[in-house]
Amino acid sequence: MKRRSLMKSALTAVAFTSLMASTALAENTVLKIGFVGVTSGPAASWGISNQRSMEARAAWINETGGYKIGDVTYDIEIVSFDDQKDPKRAIAGMEKMAQEGIHYVVGPNVDDGAAAVRPVAESNGIMYFPYAFPKSLYEAPASNAVLGMVANYQSGPAIYKYLMAEKGVKTVAFVAANESDPLSQRTGGIEAATALGMEVVSDNVTYQVDTTDFTPVLTPVMRAQPDLLVLSGVSPANAPQLIRSARELGFQGVISTETAQDAGVLAEGAGDLANGFISVGGASTPELSSPMMVEFVERYTKMFGEYNDESNTKVYALEYILETLKADPSAITDVDAFKTTMDTFEAPNPYMNGDAKLRYVGMSSFGQRRQVSVPLVVNVYQNGAFETLFVAEVD
């Protein structure tokens, strides 16, 4: 009898607790934001840093009571889909987002995936934030894609100009993986370097994306003896090996890329050989990071065990989506309202010190505001950490 009473009490307690928990969860309406990108294979680092940035920020928002848009407070739910860097999978991912009634999606991470999902996004009223550079995605008549970072044709010229003025760089060589993104970035880099008057001494050396030893790849490039070696569109997995091979082959010049990198990965893979390596980052260095950025890094690290410096750029997309929806709550279901708001939207940038703003840019490059204004922070790697070389803005 006593045991039966105990079981009844326990069951009642469990039921009550479950009811309380579900009531607590149901307090806020759920706002789903999608992510379609690569979270497996050699480029997994790109997509996982996206996904984890979104999840860390969403958990933070939910933990602190939700996100108020208009009169409603929302809990943020991130719905993720691994496209495996395959355009067909990216389409399937975007279709899944449409089926779930999601109107705002971050990704895809690469050019062909971003191009492939365009019809699905446009026909289902989805705004998406790719990390891909083809201008056709952002120029009219296209209007649903918003570039989530600084493109290489924007950062490249700034870096080359700096190196010409400060380091006396005159000749340049380009190396790229044999894939659409790195190859198109190489083309953009060659055009920019040529326009600035640099001499391109090697521009046709490529490597398979699964290459693990770059000494044979770089040997012919080293014969050209460039002042600057540009690793076009290099993935964080390949960058340390390329740097290491180049230095071991006796290369003394400057090495740079226009993609975001991780200091820890460079330290482990190339050590001191990576000193002087130039890359692009977000609000990454201590002098630029606001207290909110510092807290984001702490929360991300606590949640996933280790921070990824690529998230310095990837942290922005979700913030832009939420802040824009806050500026016009009707945009939650109406992407046309979102597009209209983009033209005048402005909010403080919570991740950077100073008076930096969140706003949409891209008039110079795309003729319409279809790019998030991420600070163009050019970093140089030095002894295990990034130092800010210079900061610029994209119009």
Next chain:
Amino acid sequence: MEQILANGVYLGSQYAMIALGLTLIFALMNVLNFAHGQMYVIGGFVTYTFYGQWGVPFVLALVMSCVTLAILGALIERYLFAPVIKGSAREESTMLLAAGIAFFLDAVILLVFGEKQRGVPKIIDGVFNYDFKLIMPYDRILICFLAILSIVAFIGLMQYTKTGRALRALAQDRTAAQLMGVNVDRYSMIGFALGAMLAGLVGGLLVTITGVNLGMGGPTSIKAFMMVMIGGAGVISGAIWGGIILGFMEAIGLALLYQYGDITYLLIFVSLMIFLAIRPQGLMGKPWG
């Protein structure tokens, strides 16, 4: 030319080591182990953890990679492949199982080691430079030497030990070996463990040069299959020759054809297709299997 030869020997030796484990497992059990690349990656991560993270001496870390993979291989054979082979006459059952294990190991690697590229401190500093005609970092020379030494040791094991003779007997004719008193179940497990151990060994060796990341498993398996196909499936010497040939083709292609873009692998694949059309059993395989 000196650089091409050196790159060819270096690439060939590491490729041969990767292919050895795969072909051993195929020879013994007729299993196409699609998870071989993932085993290689785990081997790299184990050495990374022991040597790179915890500061354990490199040789000891390498031993840990071998032991970990040998145990993993033995468990996989005993509890996954052996029951499937006994319960299903269809070869695709083991292929599907191997593919499933590959996906599973990928997920485990992501959970345990994360998505980032990992690297370890160099085991030897310095670069051998012969008048800029031949440049080779000392650590690559050492790894090349260790890879060749491991291949020789493996051949010795297969030729001159009781275990090696039993494994060869098993590879030649499973039924006849059983009739001669070879404990087929036991040696199948030992053989699979040995194959997995070789993957772990090469993963541990190469993490000092190439680093390691989550996505390396699939491409490594594909390259290993190419080498096995070139040399002849299930033939140990074939895997070695397959690795050497692929290594030299890559070194020559990258050195001489770079001005035409990335056509080295295109030509390698075309050559492989033509070669297999003429000699489907590979260089050293037998037409009857």
